[in-house]
Amino acid sequence: MFKIPKLLVLAFSILFFSSSYSQDKTIDSLKIVLRNTKVHDTTKLQAISDVMDNYYSLDDKNYYYLNTILGNLALKNYKKGNTFKEQIIYAEWLAAHYSIVANRYSQKAMPEKALAYHDKAIAILRSIKSYDEMYVVSLNKAAFYAKMEKNKEAIPLIYAALKFYEKDPVKYAEQMSYALTMMANVYSSQNQYEKAISYDLKAIGYYDAFYAKNSITHTLYLKALCYGHIAFCYTRMKEYNQSIIYNSKALAITKKIGADSQTAQALARMGEAHTKLGHFEEAEKLYQEVLGMKSLTVENDNLSIAMSTLGLGLLNFEKGDLDKANLYSAKGFALSKETGNIALQKQGADLLYTINIKTKNFEKALEMYKYYEKIVDSTQIxxxxxxxxxxxxxxxxxxxxxxxxxxxxxxxxxxxxxxxxxxxxxxxxxxxxxxxxxxxxxxxAIAGLEKNQIKQKLLITQMNPHFIFNSIDNIQGLIHDKKDSDAVNYLSKFSKLTRQILENSNENYISLSEEVEMIENYLSIQQLLYSNKFDYKIEVEDAIDTEAILLPPMLTQPFIENAIKHGLGNKDKNGMIEIHFYLKESKLFFEVSDNGKGFDAEKKVTNHKSLAMTITKERLVNYTKNADFIVQADNIKDTDENIVGAKISFEIPYIYEN
Structure with missing residues (x-):
């Protein structure tokens, strides 16, 4: 399931919030679930995430309170010894927590800490190869850069995410919408507003497609941000009536989901549009509505308050009341610096510069001009x-x-x-x-190496179908013989072995421990097929580090298969297959022996025409670069020179990874 927190897509809409919180009935109900010791921690983490997504928006204090609980639970389990599957789950939840913490520091204008937590989340997800979620965190990081107007750093992150998600846009509908919204944000920062609007509209289409299948609050929240951004673009294009239309669409959503901060920002944008249209009374009413929202004061929402205060400054400037204009603009500008929002600071500095020029306060005007130039220069270094x-x-x-x-x-x-x-x-x-x-x-040299690797993979994929065909044929035989329980048991082990083969078929080398595990699975399957008429023993010399020794996969299986099918073909019981890995003069050798009929003089294994063995020998020749590579085949004899079995051995090329 998709765990990474929903993207804060618009740089000018990121909120500042306090760390205080209050409880509500939803959280109280959740705590009952969290205290239940019978509920697995992965289920608890999912429950916390579901409550965050479905009951709270990104401007709700309880959203971040729950994230703290989620992070503590994920970190506690991440540090424990878990199964590989569980470790991936806890890693993803921990990365989700870090991503939200990064956004929090971004909102609090603490860029160093924000980047550090973004990078921590990305590193965890890359380590477990969870790329779909890793690129969402990358988009969050891009949003942070966009807020700071560092578009040169943001754009590569956005394009990398788009490149990944465009492989399957239906599957990644929500993630595609994040990336498209980020593109819209970058275009608007470059004053290319028509392009920005086109990307926002594409993003809304993806949001609608995702919401049709997953009705969660965050999707509506982010769709409202898109509408708000479109309204912002129309204001900058001086198409104020269109701005009011799209702000109204944003308001309809934010009021429905109770996102007070986004409601306040939509009202502030609408007030600016009415100001530009000369509807001063309507504009002032909207600004005062924002400043009268008690929830904004409680949440210390400086962004919404700064937008409305600067709006009142602009309104009074348009009305010709320069004293009030200067008072509101100065207050709004001070608040804008607390938000860390570069675009809002530029707007405030520009407005104060214009007012002070009008009032002939040239010293203050020069101060604002220098501040504005400093911000612009910092974005163009x-x-x-x-x-x-x-x-x-x-x-x-x-x-x-x-x-x-x-x-x-x-x-x-x-x-x-x-x-x-x-x-x-x-x-x-x-x-x-x-x-x-x-x-x-x-x-x-590189071309030769790549050609050889491709050839090796082709050879191993040739062999795997041969083995799989034989196993399926064995399962069919059990079913026809009405040995249902044996067939089910066989199929279970076969599926595990098949998965191992498929996973290893793309690898040039695997560890000796993985090869031994495959051999054990293969032999247990064959025991079922042959009604347990033989036993087996696998021995690895003590001096061998099975994790550090890397060898080409599936080299041994054809020879073990030959020992079972041909070596024990005349035995009804008490068969024995012995497998031995040992080192000799720093070379790794494989040996398989049976207690069957042995080799006829004219049918040595080196002349056997088995497809799998032929391919395997060709692989060995390619790995060792020795066209005269020898597979040693010998009969085992007792003291009276009677044949009591057969033995095959050969050197295995390997890599020692220290």
């Missing part, structure tokens, strides 16, 4: 640096040209310069030839 470097390079080039002309006037210096230039050219040519040769050599 990289671009300015690039332009500076370009100018510096041009200057250096022109300076060298001038020096060359001066020196060239001296006859003796001209000779020296020609000699230096010729020597340099020869040196550059020689270096160029050398690096060209080395580069081509590396390319050929």
């Amino acid at each position: 990289l671009e300015a640096k690039g332009a500076f470097e370009k100018q510096q390079l041009q200057y250096d080039f022109e300076k060298k040209e001038l020096n060359y002309k001066l020196v060239s006037q001296k006859k003796a210096a001209v000779k020296n310069n020609w000699l230096i230039a010729l020597s340099g050219a020869i040196l550059v040519l020689l270096l160029g030839v050398y690096f060209y040769y080395r580069n081509n050599k590396q390319k050929h």
Whole structure:
């Protein structure tokens, strides 16, 4: 299930909240579930998440109170020894918690801590290869950068997420909507409002598709943010009637779900549109409604209050009351700095600059101008640096040209310069030839390696269907013989073995412990098929570290199969298969023996035409680069020289991972 918290998509809509909380009946009911010791912790985590998603929005204090409980429970289990599956689940919940904490620090204008927690969440998800959720956290990080107007850092994160989710846009409908909304936000920050609106509308389509299947509050919340952003874009395009229409759509949702902060922001945006249309009375009514919302005071929602206070500053400026305009604008500007919202600070600084120019307070106007320029410069440092470097390079080039002309006037210096230039050219040519040769050599080596790896995977995929076909044939035989319980048991073990084969077929090397586990599964399946007419024993020399030894997968199975089918073909009971892995002169050897009829002189295993064994021998030749690779086959004899079994052994190429 999708665990990562829903994206805070618009930089100007991220809220500041306090850490205080109050209880309600929903949380009280949840606590009863959490105290139940019979309920598994993974179920408790899911219950907390469901309550967060379905009963609270991102501007509700209880949302973050519950996140603290979720984080503590996830971290406690993450530090324990769990099964691999459980560890992944707890890791995902812990990453979800970190992502929400990151957003909290972003809202509180604490960028260093916000980035640290974003990166912690991303690192955990990458470690367990949970890429779908990892890219959602990346989008959260992009939202943080967008809030700081660091679009150069945000854009690669957005495109990486889009590239991943576009592989299956139906499955990732909600995540696609997050990425599209982020694209809209970046376009609007670059004043490309029409493009921003087109991306918002695409995002809303994905939100609707997701909500049709998953009716959760957060989806409506984020859809309302899209409407609010569209309204913001229309205001900047001076299409104020359209802005009012889309603000009304946002309000209809935020009031329905009880998202007071988003309601306040929609009212503030609507007030700005009415101000620009000259509807001063209606605009002031809307601003005062925001400032009169008690929940905003309780939550210390500086963003909504700052928007409305600056709105009143703009309103009084348009009405010509410069004293009131200056009072409200100064208060709103101070609040905007507390939010850390760059766009709002720019708006406040610009408004105060204009007011002070009108009132001829040029000192204050200059202060606001410098503040505005400082913010703009901080968002363009990289671009300015690039332009500076370009100018510096041009200057250096022109300076060298001038020096060359001066020196060239001296006859003796001209000779020296020609000699230096010729020597340099020869040196550059020689270096160029050398690096060209080395580069081509590396390319050929890499191409050869990739070709060999592809061939190895092709060989192993050829072998796996052969084995699977035989096993399915065995299951059919049990069913026809009406051995239902044996068939079910066989099928269960076969499915486990098949999964191992499929997982390992994409690997060039697996650990010896994994190979031994596959062999054990395979032999237990064959025991069922042959009515337990044989036993088996697997022995690994004590000196061998089975986790550190890596070898190509499925090299041994064909030879074990041959020992069972052909070596024990004449036995009705008391058969024995012995498997031995041992080291000899730092080389790893595999040996399989049986107590069957042995080899006929003319039917040695080296001449056996089994497809699987033929492929396996070809794989061994490719791994060892030895065309004369030998599989040693011998009969086992007693003291009277009677054949009492057969033995096969060969060297296995391996990697020791220390």
